[in-house]
Amino acid sequence: MLHNTKCECGHQNPVGTVLCESCGKPLDDEFGTAPLEMRYDGIARRSQRENPVLIDRVWRFFSSVKVAIILIFIVLCVSIVGTIYPQENTFLNVDPAVYYETTYGLAGQIYHALGLSDTYNSWWYKLLLIMIGASLIICSLDRVLPLYRALNKQQIRKHLSFLVRQRVVYQGQLPASGLSASAFINELVPILKKRRYRVHTDGTALLAEKHRFSRWGPYINHIGLIIFLLAVLMRGLPGWYMDQYSGFLEGVPVKIENTPYYLENEQFTVEYYTEEELPSEFRGQGRAVPKLFETKAILYECTANCSTNQPELKQVHRQNIEVNKPLKYKDLLAYQFDYRETIQIRSVNVSITDENNQNFGPFELSTISPKETYVVDPYVLTLKDYYPEFALNDKGMPYTKSRAPLAPAFIFLVQGPNLAEEGEVFIYFPRDVDKQRFSQDKLNAGVSDMIDIGAASMNDVDISQFTSFLNIRMDRALPYIFTGGVIFMIGVIMGIYWQHRRIWIRIDDDREITIGAHTSKNWFGIRKELSDVLGKAGITVEPKQLENGVKQS
């Protein structure tokens, strides 16, 4: 159907225009009296134009604010449902299928079956967020360009019905000061300029406008949100996001998987509040309130032999990690997560004693990565076998229970003076407990009267107290996420704390003055401002009387 969209002022408007782009005359309800719908200045949105094909229909769907509101509301409701029971990601090592049923019964079973136990990682939740993203982009594009055009070429003298159908209206006579219409307009200019309005005049008409930039606030905050959502999606790309938990025994560099880095926990400290520091109510109850968890960390980068157990490490960073003070090095982040008391022998300074009680050594014997041979002139020790946590199975064969050096046992082949040419086997348990339990002396019966291997005192034993658990992370999307957040805030503040205000004035027949005013928000403010301005120009009117529909007495 052909629709005549030409306004009486001669301007050709696009289909869908509500208010003439040029003079502001209402096009579709010419004779109404209700205040005008001033959204987007009555322009035709992009989506209202063509005969729709499929892509236009999609565009049209997402360009609707109503659809956007419904989408936000759905996300809101779904998010509420997701907080009814704890989500799966709050548990480690729990089978969700069993957990929800045993803990919450039938309701829990249904909750899990519907996928609500992992709401926020589900495909449909992500799809909803993507739809909101699409709505943000399309709603903005649909409006911002036409609005920009409309605000960029405003006519100063607007149609009379455009003025009287604003929400803030004044109609009256020029004050009896004898000023001509154009002189009165000129008198208003400095008053309005003082209030930071940009004033344009056209003979007996005037347009004053301020804070137009606040109109762009919503679009800027939408851009921020889009960046934010995109950045969140980017974390799904390989190499963008890493999240792992590792234990670090004191004094042992540990490789951080998938990176060239090794991290060493030099020392871990846990401090509790002393009785004096606690409030009186807490005292004498034996309550331990932790004050500090700290890992003295050294970060190394591997330079060579990285896949062997003798890598060459170069120290690149050193930092004390506390809760709220993560280690930061380039993209790598390490957070204090947990700790465990793990008393373990890290290394022993051992020496060899011969039958004459003469000592040789000492040399450092590591329980973490022992060397294959130790040369202690005149002796040579070759490590034949090493069991970090020594135990005997039911057939009496030795094996190791774990890789943690909880009960280390070293089996050496010892060569040296007065020993057999091919060497003698010597089993060494650094811990006295193990020495007794597995009867080291009996096992070494053949050689124990010729040599002994051991530490002279406790000072020669290096013991580690704690394992610190760190959360190692890398998140390349973070800068984008926070940039998105900052842009969003700038947009919201622009759009909300400032308002785009416009005042149109026209004087007809040299004395009939008609004023219409519009603001994007805060009508109370603009009424007060207009009342003040008019008061300075000699027209007394109460702010409340400027409201459209309130009788002007």
Next chain:
Amino acid sequence: MNLEQWSGNALLVAFILYNISFIVYMIAIAGKKWSNRDPIMHQQRWSRVAFILTVIGLVAQITYFITRWFAAGHVPTSNMFEFMTFLSMAIVAAFIVLFAIYRISALGLFAMPVSVVLISYASVFPKEVQPLIPALKSYWLYVHVATAALGEAFFAIGFAAGLMYLLRTVDYSSKTKESRNSRLGIEFTLYAIVVVIGFVLITNGFKSAEYSAQFTQEVQQKDEKSGELITVTKTTNYTLPPFIQPSNSNMERMDPFLGMDQPLLSAPSWMKGIDSGRKLNTIIWSLLSGLILYWLLRLIIRKPLGAGIQRYMGGIDAEDLDEISYRAIAIGYPIFALGALIFAMIWAHEAWGRFWGWDPKETWALITFLFYTVYLHLRLSRGWQGLKSSWLSVIGFLVVMFTLIGVNLIIAGLHSYAGV
């Protein structure tokens, strides 16, 4: 007198001043109809007194805040008592900001009680200065909490003005379904406020009477070290007489209450935790005492509470109330987004290494944000100003309060403070 006591007294002074200022606001608004006076003069004079009292009260509360800060060595927003008092302070500040713009003194009549109720609510929680556990030692935490609370304070004023709009416009003589629903909604909202007051009164009442009862519950749980199932005995202390005991629990001891020397009922078996029984008991006590209080008030004024208040709402412009509500929410929205989402993400990133973890409190902050986002977008649509958006502002504040209190009571998470 040490600094901590000093600070406690300053809070008490603020609380009393807020109460008096509320009463003076009542005199200013209700006294207009008293004989032999010029109503406008009367309201102006008394509102000014009320406003001055509010400002002095705020100064007293700021004194409380700063002295407690020095006494504790950290910003006092780290437990429920401190947070709630901070929120009430922010609400008074937000009220002063909006009063400065709109000069509608009746707003004080609604804003002050919100603040007073929150301080009383805070009084239920332990008041001691507590040492901080490592996770709470971060400047971002304080910035996050303070900013979020300020945003929420503006939402509270939005709620007050929205409720005023409803009270001002609802028609108590009309028989249409729409206005009947409105009246019911208003009564329900007022009842909800009365429930909070009832809760505060009974908790503090039984606390000062030193009422106590104790229950134990045997729970099977995995031993952390051995991984075997072991039986653990958990204990809970009731400070309110137990109508309801935790499910599968044994009574250790119970002070008799009005001849009742054992609980009437046991919590349903699906409420497993020992604390959920206690919380259910507290909720029943609150609802009951709220109901008694509500009917007492109704007996006194002999009509629905809303109708009683409406009598004094004449002469206030409804459109202005609608705009104040909208403006307060619009001012609060960016502050809330900054505090409850952006700063929260920065803190979460520093403390836990993830800026977002879908913890129930975090999720509810997002839900609050989404709710007000919907509100702001709906305001742009025709037909959503006035009545509908006033309802939204009331519901919105309900969402805020659920995020602050309900989540801690019902859903526990990382943010759980000590609950009652």
